[in-house]
Amino acid sequence: MLNTDSNSKIINVFMYKFWSDFSESKVAVISLLILIAIVLIAIFAPLISPSDPYDLSKVSIMDSRLPPMAKNFAGDIFILGTDGAGRDMLSAIFYGLRVSLGVGVMSAIFALIIGTIFGISAAFFGGKYETFIMRIVDIQLSFPSILMALIILAAFGKGIEKTIIALVLVQWAYYARTARAAALVERSKEYAEAAQCLALGNKKIMFNHILPNCMPSLIVVGTLQTAHAISLEATLSFLGLGLPITEPSLGLLIGNGFQYMHTGDFWISIFPGVALLITIVSINLVGDQLRDMYNPRLKK
Amino acid sequence: MNILNRILIIMIGCVLSSMAVAKDLTVGLKSEPSSIDPHYHNLGPNNSLSAHIFDTLVGSDENQQHYPNLAVTWKPINDTTWEFKLRKGVKWHDGSDFTADDVVFTSKRAANVPKSPSGFGTYLKGKTFVKIDSHTIHIKTEKPYPLMPNDLSTVKIISKKYGEGASTSDYNSGKAAIGTGPYKFVEWVPGDKIVLKANPNYHGALKGKPAFNKVLFKPIKTGPARIAALLAGDVDLIDSVPPLDVARLKKNASLTLTSGPSNRVIYIHLDQFRENSPYIKAIGGGEIKNPLMDVRIRKAISLAINRDAMVAKVMEGIALKAGQLLPAGFHGVSPNMKPDPYDTKAAKKLMADAGYGNGFEMTIHGPNDRYINDAKIVEALAQMLSRIGIKTKVETMPKSVYFKRASAGGPNKSPEFSFMLLGWGAGSGEASSPLRALLHTYDKSIGMGRANRGRHSDPAVDKIIQQALSTVNADARGKLLAEATEIAVGKNYGVIPIHYQMNTWAAKSSLSYQPRTDEYTLVMGISNN
Numbered sequence: 001m002l003n004t005d006s007n008s009k010i011i012n013v014f015m016y017k018f019w020s021d022f023s024e025s026k027v028a029v030i031s032l033l034i035l036i037a038i039v040l041i042a043i044f045a046p047l048i049s050p051s052d053p054y055d056l057s058k059v060s061i062m063d064s065r066l067p068p069m070a071k072n073f074a075g076d077i078f079i080l081g082t083d084g085a086g087r088d089m090l091s092a093i094f095y096g097l098r099v100s101l102g103v104g105v106m107s108a109i110f111a112l113i114i115g116t117i118f119g120i121s122a123a124f125f126g127g128k129y130e131t132f133i134m135r136i137v138d139i140q141l142s143f144p145s146i147l148m149a150l151i152i153l154a155a156f157g158k159g160i161e162k163t164i165i166a167l168v169l170v171q172w173a174y175y176a177r178t179a180r181a182a183a184l185v186e187r188s189k190e191y192a193e194a195a196q197c198l199a200l201g202n203k204k205i206m207f208n209h210i211l212p213n214c215m216p217s218l219i220v221v222g223t224l225q226t227a228h229a230i231s232l233e234a235t236l237s238f239l240g241l242g243l244p245i246t247e248p249s250l251g252l253l254i255g256n257g258f259q260y261m262h263t264g265d266f267w268i269s270i271f272p273g274v275a276l277l278i279t280i281v282s283i284n285l286v287g288d289q290l291r292d293m294y295n296p297r298l299k300k
Numbered sequence: 301m302n303i304l305n306r307i308l309i310i311m312i313g314c315v316l317s318s319m320a321v322a323k324d325l326t327v328g329l330k331s332e333p334s335s336i337d338p339h340y341h342n343l344g345p346n347n348s349l350s351a352h353i354f355d356t357l358v359g360s361d362e363n364q365q366h367y368p369n370l371a372v373t374w375k376p377i378n379d380t381t382w383e384f385k386l387r388k389g390v391k392w393h394d395g396s397d398f399t400a401d402d403v404v405f406t407s408k409r410a411a412n413v414p415k416s417p418s419g420f421g422t423y424l425k426g427k428t429f430v431k432i433d434s435h436t437i438h439i440k441t442e443k444p445y446p447l448m449p450n451d452l453s454t455v456k457i458i459s460k461k462y463g464e465g466a467s468t469s470d471y472n473s474g475k476a477a478i479g480t481g482p483y484k485f486v487e488w489v490p491g492d493k494i495v496l497k498a499n500p501n502y503h504g505a506l507k508g509k510p511a512f513n514k515v516l517f518k519p520i521k522t523g524p525a526r527i528a529a530l531l532a533g534d535v536d537l538i539d540s541v542p543p544l545d546v547a548r549l550k551k552n553a554s555l556t557l558t559s560g561p562s563n564r565v566i567y568i569h570l571d572q573f574r575e576n577s578p579y580i581k582a583i584g585g586g587e588i589k590n591p592l593m594d595v596r597i598r599k600a601i602s603l604a605i606n607r608d609a610m611v612a613k614v615m616e617g618i619a620l621k622a623g624q625l626l627p628a629g630f631h632g633v634s635p636n637m638k639p640d641p642y643d644t645k646a647a648k649k650l651m652a653d654a655g656y657g658n659g660f661e662m663t664i665h666g667p668n669d670r671y672i673n674d675a676k677i678v679e680a681l682a683q684m685l686s687r688i689g690i691k692t693k694v695e696t697m698p699k700s701v702y703f704k705r706a707s708a709g710g711p712n713k714s715p716e717f718s719f720m721l722l723g724w725g726a727g728s729g730e731a732s733s734p735l736r737a738l739l740h741t742y743d744k745s746i747g748m749g750r751a752n753r754g755r756h757s758d759p760a761v762d763k764i765i766q767q768a769l770s771t772v773n774a775d776a777r778g779k780l781l782a783e784a785t786e787i788a789v790g791k792n793y794g795v796i797p798i799h800y801q802m803n804t805w806a807a808k809s810s811l812s813y814q815p816r817t818d819e820y821t822l823v824m825g826i827s828n829n
Binding site for chain 2: 055056057059060061062064084085086158240244245246258259260261262263
C-alpha cells in the first residue's frame, strides 16, 4: 500500500504531466480560462448582476426594448439594453448562463453516472444482459436527440428538473457505449484478471479497478456531451419547451429576441447568442484538447 | 410539319388561357385549424377554414351583418317558431342536391360531436328543427327567441349523406368533408398544408364564383417566418401580422396591409368554484382558501393591470383597452363602462381589506400560439400582479394542449387552471355571445356557460341573460345585455377584460384583404388591386 505522501506526489506528477500536455495548445488554454470565467460568472450571477431578472416585481414592461446603454425614467442604465419584457439583458445573460451551465453540467453528470454503470456492467457481465442493454442504446442512438428530448418534454411538461431528466434520458446512451467499449478493453488486461483471481467482488472489480482506467475517455465524452447538452437545452428553450418564460435561459432569450430581428432591436437576440456561442465553443475546444491528449495515435 | 405547328399553337394557347383564368393562391396562417370537421371545435381558425368548404344558413359578412346564404329568407311566424326558406338548386360538392333533410341532420350532429373540446351546443340547444317541405324549415323554441339568425350564422351545414355516422377523422381525411361552399376540400397534411380547389358549381351567395383555382393554406406559426415567406413570395397573403412589424411593412410598396378591430376580447378567467384552487398557494407554498372567490381580490387584480402599458408596450399600440366584453359599436355594449384605471395603491388596499395583505402565490396559464402576443401578455400580467404582492409564476403552452387542459383538465372534467388568459370572439356579433358562454352559470344541459372556465355564477346575471335572449325588441334586448355586462363584469368581476384585439393582414401589392371583425381569413375576402 502506498502512503498518502507518495500518493500526493503521484498526483502532483500526474497533474504536471496533464498540464504540460494540455498547455501544448494555446487555444485550449485560452478556452479554459474563458470557461473558468464563464463558470465564475454563472456561480456569482446574483452578486454581480445589476438587477434580478427573475424578480417580476422589479422588471417593468415600461422598460422594454431599450437599446444598449439606455437609461429608463428611474435613471438605471442598461449596459446591454433590455428585452421585450423589460429585463436587463446583461443580468438576464448572467442568470441565463447559470441556468444553461447548470442544466448542461447536471444532466451530463447524471447521464455519465447512469451510462457508465450500464456500460461497464454490460462489458463485465456480457451475454444476454449486454445484448439487452446495448440494443436499447442502439435504438436510442438511432433517434435524433432533439426529437427524443421533444417527445419526453411533451410528455412530462415544462420545468428545470424535467429538462434535466429529458437530457439525461437522451444522453446516457452515449456514455454507456463509450464506457462499454473502454471496459471491454480493460477487462481482458492482466490486472483485471488478477483482480478476478483474487476473488474480489464484481462491484469492486468493476468500479475500483476497471472504471478508473476508463475515466479518460469518459471525461472526454463528458466534456463534449456537456456542450451538446447546453446547446440541446438552448434549442428546446428556443422552441418554447423546457424552461418557463419568466426565468429565461440563453436559448429562450434568443428565442424571445428572434421576433425582433426584423425591427432592428438586434441586442435582444445577439448578445445571448454570443454568450452561448462562447460557452459552447470554449467547452468544445477544451474537450478537443482532452481528446487529443488521450488519443494514443496522436501521442508523439 | 403543319400538324406539328398546329399542335404547338394549340398547346401554347392552352397554357396561356389557363394562366389567365387559373390563379392559385397560397395563404400563410398563424394558427392551423385543429380539425376539418366544422362542428368539432368552435375555434376561430377552424370556423375560418370550414367557411370555405361549408356554408351556414345565415351568412355573416366582414362586419358580422347578416346576408342570405343557404337560407334565402328567415322570419318568425309566431312567438316560438322561425321559418327558414332554403336556397334552391344548391349542389353538394359530389353533385347531390341540398335539401331540408341536411339541415335537420346538421342540427342533431353539430351539438353532439364526441370528444369536442368546445362545440356548438350553445347555438343549438333548445331548438327543434322541423322539415316542412324539401326547402322549408321551421325551428321551434320554448320561449320567443330573437337571436335565431345570429345563432345559425355560426353553424355550418353538413351533408346528411356523408355526415351520417362520420367521425371527426372522416372529415380530416376528406371522406366526409363534402360541403356546399365555394371551395372543395382536397387534402390536409397537419403541420404542412391544407389544399382546397374551386367549386365550379358554387351557388355564389358570397362574392360570386370562386376567384382562385387552387388554394393552399400553409401554417407558419412564428411572425417573422410568416413575414419572410410573404416577402420572399412563397405566400400571397398572411394573417396576424405581428403588431411589432406593422409600421415597417406599411412602408414596403410591394405589400398591401389592411387592419381592423375585431370582436375578440382578451380577458382573464378566475377560478370561482373551488375552495382550494390547484395553482394558488400561500406565500411559501402552504394551502390557502382560494382568494379569487373574493370579489375584492378580483377587483384588485383588475386595478393592478396597466392596460395602457399593455396596449402601448406589448401590443405596439395595435389594440384597444377593454372594460367590457365587446368594443363600442356592437349590439348590447354598455355605454357606462370604462376600462378600470391602473391604481396599485387601491389594489393593495383591497388586497389588505380582503385579508391578503401579504399576498399569495399563483400560476398564470396562457397559450403561446393563439392570440396576438399571448405569451408576452401573460408575462406582463405576471409583472403587474407581482407589484401588488401576488407572487406570480407563468406557464404558457401550445394551444393544442392548453385548451384541453383549460376546459377540462381537472378532476371530473372540470377546468384545470386557477387563473388563465383567454380570448372570446363574439361569433354572433352581439354581447349575448360572450355573456352566455363566459358568464352565465355553467349548465351543459341548456347549453349555457359552455366556456365559463372560472365557473362564475350569479343568479341575477343568469336571469337577465335569459330575459335578454327571449326579448324580441332589439333595443330592449341591447339594454338588458348591457345591464348583464355591468353586473357580471363591472360589479362581480366574473372575468377581467384586458384589451380588444386588432388584426392586420398583409398581401402582395396586387391583392388586398378586407379585414373582418370575426378575424377569419377568407379567400373570398381577397380582392385584386
